[in-house]
Amino acid sequence: MNSKFNLPNKVIFCNKCVMSNQRPSSIPEFKHTFNRKGAKYLNINSNGICDACNQSEVKKMIDWKKREKKLLNLLDKYRKSNGDYDCIVPGSGGKDSAYQSHILKYKYGMNPLLITWPQILYTENGLKN
Numbered sequence: 267m268n269s270k271f272n273l274p275n276k277v278i279f280c281n282k283c284v285m286s287n288q289r290p291s292s293i294p295e296f297k298h299t300f301n302r303k304g305a306k307y308l309n310i311n312s313n314g315i316c317d318a319c320n321q322s323e324v325k326k327m328i329d330w331k332k333r334e335k336k337l338l339n340l341l342d343k344y345r346k347s348n349g350d351y352d353c354i355v356p357g358s359g360g361k362d363s364a365y366q367s368h369i370l371k372y373k374y375g376m377n378p379l380l381i382t383w384p385q386i387l388y389t390e391n392g393l394k395n
C-alpha cells in the first residue's frame with residue numbers, strides 16, 4: 267500500500283509524548299507536496315521514543331551553570347557603560363527575541379539592539395490574502 271505524501275505506512279506513537287510518526291519534520295509546510303521525495307517525518311527509535319523526547323533528555327545533561335559562566339565572560343568582554351549598544355539580538359518582534367532582550371538588559375546589564383530584516387519570503391497565495 268502506498269501512502270500519500272510519502273508518509274510512513276505504519277502509524278506508531280512515541281511512548282513518552284504520544285506524537286505520531288506522521289508528523290512532518292524539519293521542512294516548511296508549503297514545501298510539503300503530495301509526491302515529495304525524501305519526505306522526513308518524526309523519527310521514533312526502536313525503543314519507541316521520538317527524537318524530540320530524546321533531545322529533551324540530552325538537555326538535562328547540559329551543565330547550565332558552566333554555560334552561564336561562559337556567557338557572563340563573553341558579556342563582560344563587550345558590555346559598555348556609556349549607553350551605547352553592546353550586543354545585537356536578531357528579532358522578529360515575537361516573544362523569543364523580546365524575552366532574550368529583556369534578560370540581556372535586566373539580568374545581565376547589557377544594552378541590546380534588536381534588528382530585523384524581511385524574514386518572510388511571501389508566497390503568491392500569501393500576497394493575495
Ligand SMILES: [Zn+2]
Nearest residue numbers: 280283316319
Ligand atoms: Zn516523544
